[in-house]
Amino acid sequence: MHGLTAQAESYRFAPPTHLRPLSPEYDPWDPIRSLKQFGRHTLTSVEFTVTNLCNMRCEHCAVGDSLSMTEAPHLPIDLILRKLDEVEHLETISLTGGEPTFREETIDRIMLPLLKYARSRGIRSQLNSNVTLDYSRYERIAPYLDVMHISFNYTEANDFHTVGFAHTARPVGRAAAERLYERMMDNTRRLSSEGLFVSAESMINFRTYNKISEIHRLIVEMGCKRHEVHPMYPSSFASELPVLSRNQMREAIEDLLDHRDPSVWMLFGTLPFFACGEDPKERELFLRLLNERNVTVRNDPDGRNRVNVNLFSGDVYVTDFASIPPFGNVKKEKLDDVFAKWQAHPMQGRVNCHCPSASCCGPNLLVSDMYFKDVDFTRRQALI
Ligand code: SF4
Numbered sequence: 001m002h003g004l005t006a007q008a009e010s011y012r013f014a015p016p017t018h019l020r021p022l023s024p025e026y027d028p029w030d031p032i033r034s035l036k037q038f039g040r041h042t043l044t045s046v047e048f049t050v051t052n053l054c055n056m057r058c059e060h061c062a063v064g065d066s067l068s069m070t071e072a073p074h075l076p077i078d079l080i081l082r083k084l085d086e087v088e089h090l091e092t093i094s095l096t097g098g099e100p101t102f103r104e105e106t107i108d109r110i111m112l113p114l115l116k117y118a119r120s121r122g123i124r125s126q127l128n129s130n131v132t133l134d135y136s137r138y139e140r141i142a143p144y145l146d147v148m149h150i151s152f153n154y155t156e157a158n159d160f161h162t163v164g165f166a167h168t169a170r171p172v173g174r175a176a177a178e179r180l181y182e183r184m185m186d187n188t189r190r191l192s193s194e195g196l197f198v199s200a201e202s203m204i205n206f207r208t209y210n211k212i213s214e215i216h217r218l219i220v221e222m223g224c225k226r227h228e229v230h231p232m233y234p235s236s237f238a239s240e241l242p243v244l245s246r247n248q249m250r251e252a253i254e255d256l257l258d259h260r261d262p263s264v265w266m267l268f269g270t271l272p273f274f275a276c277g278e279d280p281k282e283r284e285l286f287l288r289l290l291n292e293r294n295v296t297v298r299n300d301p302d303g304r305n306r307v308n309v310n311l312f313s314g315d316v317y318v319t320d321f322a323s324i325p326p327f328g329n330v331k332k333e334k335l336d337d338v339f340a341k342w343q344a345h346p347m348q349g350r351v352n353c354h355c356p357s358a359s360c361c362g363p364n365l366l367v368s369d370m371y372f373k374d375v376d377f378t379r380r381q382a383l384i
Helices: 002-010 031-038 077-086 104-121 135-144 157-164 174-193 212-221 236-240 246-259 280-291 335-343 346-350 365-371
Strands: 045-049 092-096 124-128 147-151 197-204 226-231 265-269 295-298 306-310 315-317
Touching (some): 077 335, 104 124, 104 135, 147 174, 197 212, 212 226, 306 335
Parallel strands (some): 124 147, 147 197, 197 226
Antiparallel strands (some): 306 315
16 A cells, blocks of 8 residues: 555656657647648747746856846736637647746746646646755646756756856855755756656757766756757857857767667757758758657747747747847737737748758757858758
8 A cells, every 4th residue: 555655646746647748759849740730830839938037147048138136026817818818729838937936926826827727728838947946846836737847057066056157146155056956956856756747958068068978867867758958059148158160069969869868858959950951961960860769859939839928028029038029019919910920020031941851940040140141041952
């Protein structure tokens, strides 16, 4: 009896059995699915910025410039739920920050109502968190959540100390950082062991590219179900950091593929490698990624099947990176209508290509700006 109780307890965060398990074959965040289903990009995903507060200030933070020490009241939750009701083909929501769990009030008044709403409609949910705060916060959210998405770019506490507090107003001591690092790892292990799908994201940048396999090993050890890997792009705090060449990026990914644990799902995103690429080595890597077991390359959701809503101003963005101005407001417009405006925008037109043979629907704008300034993707085609 004791064993049975322990087993039921240990999986208390597993999703309800009537929901299709997330897997390399089923990733509802990938915009290629709705593109295939509807024949055009369609809004299926809404991301909410639920806070601009955070206990960390990472050197690469893509929203670092919007972080603050205080914040205004949220929009009424009823308005937000009404706006979600109106989205005809909604499949996923994501909650992001800052650190979304920074204030208990945000958990109670915004996050739990949103997650319970999503569960009741069978909509899948993701929370982007640094999981460095008390376990009790994550424990309250986990029963209603599909994916806990964390950042993990470290091989030891020293890395975490250097990277995680690079932009704090006052220096953070080594011992304090180490305590947070240990808590982050403990929280991840506990959430995983209790059945929650934890997806750890690493970025490939000048600090991580030569130790990405070691980072992967720690992520597997913590019990994460997925390792998500993206190159770092020069947005916000990251804009002053050194940039890797495409060769360095390719070699880091090859090394990771050679040394990964093949039982763990690896999800790559925002890669600068395409089936239409001129470099045969890059096309070879693209093919390898397509053919490896438990490896997927997700097309970027931003502006393809997703918008970001700021829960303070109501502004709607194509991404939570602030570099592109808002193109609508949820207080006055339907999200489907705002999304339609973006689809007609010349910036979206620049990268709006689709090659069914490669299951690819083009680069996102950061990738195109960083590596392909002079390339017109609408004139290219997959070569494989
Ligand atoms: S969809 Fe665009 S980026 Fe992808 S292979 Fe085709 S032309 Fe290249």
